[in-house]
Each structure stands twice: as C-alpha cells, then as structure tokens.
Amino acid sequence: MEMHYVIDTFFTIFSMVLIIMMVPGFAMLEAGLVRTKNVTAVLTVNVMIYAVASMAFLLIGYTYAFGGWDHQESINKYAFFLFQMAFVGKVVNIMSGGVSERSRIIPLVLFTVVVAAFLYPTIVNITWGANFLSGTILDISSMHDLAGSTVIHSTGGWALLAAVLIMGPRRGRYKKNGAIQVIPASNIPLVVLGAFLLWIGWFGFNGGSVGAISSKENADAVALTIMNTNTAGLSGAIIAWILTYFRYKKFDITMILNGALGGLVAVTAGPDLYSIYIPILIGAVGGAFVVFFVPFFDKLKMDDPVGALSVHLINGIWGTLAVGIFADVSLWGQIKGILVVGAIVFPLAYAIIYTINKFFMLRAADDEQLEGIDVIECGMEAYPEFKRSI
Numbered sequence: 115m116e117m118h119y120v121i122d123t124f125f126t127i128f129s130m131v132l133i134i135m136m137v138p139g140f141a142m143l144e145a146g147l148v149r150t151k152n153v154t155a156v157l158t159v160n161v162m163i164y165a166v167a168s169m170a171f172l173l174i175g176y177t178y179a180f181g182g183w184d185h186q187e188s189i190n191k192y193a194f195f196l197f198q199m200a201f202v203g204k205v206v207n208i209m210s211g212g213v214s215e216r217s218r219i220i221p222l223v224l225f226t227v228v229v230a231a232f233l234y235p236t237i238v239n240i241t242w243g244a245n246f247l248s249g250t251i252l253d254i255s256s257m258h259d260l261a262g263s264t265v266i267h268s269t270g271g272w273a274l275l276a277a278v279l280i281m282g283p284r285r286g287r288y289k290k291n292g293a294i295q296v297i298p299a300s301n302i303p304l305v306v307l308g309a310f311l312l313w314i315g316w317f318g319f320n321g322g323s324v325g326a327i328s329s330k331e332n333a334d335a336v337a338l339t340i341m342n343t344n345t346a347g348l349s350g351a352i353i354a355w356i357l358t359y360f361r362y363k364k365f366d367i368t369m370i371l372n373g374a375l376g377g378l379v380a381v382t383a384g385p386d387l388y389s390i391y392i393p394i395l396i397g398a399v400g401g402a403f404v405v406f407f408v409p410f411f412d413k414l415k416m417d418d419p420v421g422a423l424s425v426h427l428i429n430g431i432w433g434t435l436a437v438g439i440f441a442d443v444s445l446w447g448q449i450k451g452i453l454v455v456g457a458i459v460f461p462l463a464y465a466i467i468y469t470i471n472k473f474f475m476l477r478a479a480d481d482e483q484l485e486g487i488d489v490i491e492c493g494m495e496a497y498p499e500f501k502r503s504i
Contacts, residue, residue, distance in 0.1 A: 119189065121328035125336075126193040129322025133200035136315035137164045140207040143308025144214055145496070146301040147368065147420050151486025152215045153300070153496035159210050159219055163226050167203040170230035175202065179235035181244035188326060197322060198238075201266055205234045208270025209463075212422035213277050213476075215297075216284045216483055219491050221476040228466050234269060236462075237455055241265050257451030258443045260339070261323035263383035263433035264451055269459050271427025274418070276464035281476055283417030285483040294412050297419070299368055309371035316343055316378050320385050335386055342385035343378060346397030350377020353401035361405070369408070372421045373401030379426055380433035383448075387441035396436045400429045 141160035145153045176195055177183070186194045206226045210217070240247045240254060242265065247253045259265050286295050299305055321340040326332040354373020358366045377397030385393065407424035416423065434452050438445030470476060478487055488495045 118326075118328040122188060122326040123190040123193045125327040126189050126197050126322060126325075129318035130193070130197045130200045132315050132318025133197070133204075133322070134164075134315075136204060136207075136312050136319070139308050139311030139313075139315055140204075140211065141308065142304045142311060143371075144211045144420055146304030146306075146308060147211075147299045148214050149297065149486075150300045150497045150500055151488055151495065153488065154492045154494055155219060155487035156214055157496070158492055159217075159222055160207065162219070162223050163203045163206045163210060166223055166226045167206055167230035168199050170227045171199050171202045171235070174231040175235040178232070179238035179243040201262065201319075202230050202234055204266055205229055205270040205273065208267065208422050208426045209274040209277055211420040212274040212418045213281055214419045215487065216281060216417075216477050217487075218474065218476060218478055221470050221474040224470050224474065225467060229273065233273070233459065233462055233466070236458065237265055237269050240454070241451070252454055254447070254451040254454045256444060256447040257434070258387070258437050258441070258448070259383045259434060259451065260386050261320045261382045263379060263430045264455050266430075267379045267382065267426040268430030268434070268452065268455060271423060271430055272456055272459040273463040273467075274422055275416075275427060276460055277467050277476075278416050278418065278423070280464070280467050280471060283415060284419070285480040287417045288415050302367060305368055305371060309375060312375060313344075313347055313378065316347070316382075319343075320382055324386060338390070339385045341390060342388050342393040343381055345390065346377040346381035346385070346393040346400065347374045348377070349394045349397030350374045350380070350401030350404070353377075353398040354405050357402060357405040368421075369405060372404045372408070372425050376400040376404040376425045376429045379429040380436060382430075383433040384437035384441055384443070387437065387443070392440050396433065396440070399436075400432060403428050403432060 137160065141157055144156045148156055176198060183191050206229050210222055239245060241257065241259060245255050248255065287297065288294060317340045320343045321336050324332060324336045324339055327336050351370050351374035354370045355365065358369045377400040380396050380400030381393050404421060404424045407428050408421050411418055411423050431452055434448050437443050438448035478490065482490045
C-alpha cells in the first residue's frame, strides 16, 4: 500500500510538471502569432495568469471545487492539489489568447481571479468534485470527461466567446466593405515551439488524469491514454495539412499546428476508452473543424488571433460528443453535460467581463493598438531594434 502511494504520488507530480510545460507553450504560441509590438504584453499576461490563477485556486477555488483538502487517500493531498492547480490557468489562457492584441492587462488579471476562484471551480465541482447539483435534474456527473474537453476547453471557449462579443475585433481587422485584413504571425518558429510544448504537456494532461500508474491495470490505462492522445494530434495535423492545401494550394503551418491542437482537444474527453484506431477519426474531425471554423468565425467578424474558438470551444464540444458516439457511454449524458456547462459558463462569463469592462476598459483604444500594447501597458518592447508593424 505504501509503495502504491509513493509511486502514484510521484506520477501525479510528474504529470503536473508536464502540464506546467503548457504555460510556456501557450506563451510561445501566442507570442509567435501576434505582431511584434504586442509580444511583451502577451508574455506578461501569460506569466500573470499562471501566478494569479494558481494563487486564487489555492486560497479559494480548490476548496470550493472539491469540498476540502482531505478527500484523497490513494495519493498525497498536496500532489493532487498541484495537479488540479496546473489545469486552472489553461481556462484563462484560452480566453486571453483569443483577445490578444487588443486587451489591457489589468482587466484580464481581474478576470483571471474570478475564473480561478469561482467560475472554473463551479464547473469542476459539478463534474469532478463535490457536486452541489447531485440528485437534481441538472446533475451531469454521469458525463465522461477524463481530462476536460468540456470542463477545461469548452469552459475557456465559452468565456472567450463572451469576451469577443463584448470587445469586438482588433483595429483594422475587418474593412468597411466586409473584407478581412490579413494580420500575419510575427514569429513562426515560436509558434512551432509553443505548439509542441503544448503537445508534450498534453501527455501529462490526459495521462495524469487516469489518476494512478502503480498497478498493471493502471499502467496499461495510462499508456493507452497517452498513445491515443498522441494519435489524435497526429491525425489532426495531417488532415489540416491536406485540407489547407486542397482549399488554398498552400501549406499553412499555423493551421496545421492548430489542427493538431484541435485533435488533441477532441480526444481529451475519452482517450482512456478508445481502441488505438478510433482517435485517428476523432482527431481528423477535430483538425477538419479547425480548418473550416477559423474562416467561419472570421466571416461573422469574430476576431480570434490564435484560432482558440475553433480549437477549444468547437473541439471541446465535439470531443465530448465523441465519447457518447464511440464508447459505451450515454450520448444524452454527454449532450446534457455540454448544455449545462455552456448554460452556466457563457452567461456568467459575459456578466463578469461586462462588469469588469465597465470599470476597467478591457479593450485598448484604436490609437493604443496602433502604437502597440507593449509600449502602452509594459513600457518595453520584445524586439526594440525592429521597426514596429502597424
């Protein structure tokens, strides 16, 4: 028993470290996708999200989500907390990336506090945690969501949708005649580095969510989970590569990488339940959704510089549905979980962001966007020797 405790505790801490690698993953991905005049601001936001979200979760959110600290016996309670803490900032990362290049830092940090202390723990409570909805018509504890296609990715996606609707697009993104102004990524190598850091972190994200590795049965489950996770990412990248060339006769590396991330999001709900071939299909659909939904959101004038709505919201929904389609899990239970989480997160996120925006203007003014958020908010530029693009 003691050896199982030690091994599973170590496994949980190791998984947490892999998940924390997603912090620089998000930072590098976003820093590469925005213009050089906004890179320092993006990096500052990512650092503060990790620090502030983790502290808010430690002080308030964790107890609210799980009902206390003494609910774990199979592993050390502090290791379990660290693993759960590693997740929380990802919800805000999804939202912050989608409003890059036009958002002020202080309002984002305030939103981070509310998400980590209240909004995200509410979703964890009714899914993985204490479940204050137990026994009610809204009880969604039967939804299978191993590592958070809905709990994390859709939650962040719904919050981003609310933010985009409130903030509007970046200056100059959409012309008066309806044309879309292309704003190219500033640093493709950083985009690639960030995407692969996220991909590696996903092995801890999903594999660690199995919860234990000290028995043969658990070790087999962890290995299957990680294999299926990787397979879906591969499939998402391949289908995005094929579709982008078919549609545009060009190989768009940013779309290929987002296709991989879409596949990873899609498989996150149930990689422990699938055979080794089902994730190929799930990841392929996820990658295809990214290719089709990125231009779809642009047509709706919903400006999302990193494609987070397509990667996280759309594929969070698809991944949760896929469990009900391809595994022995109630499809209605999966649909119900999606609906309940969306019905809670979107209106609450909209109200929170709307309120914060009333006191601290979330969207930088057009002239500030022209100058660059780095100079306005941070007083320093990531690439001071370069001429800033407008």
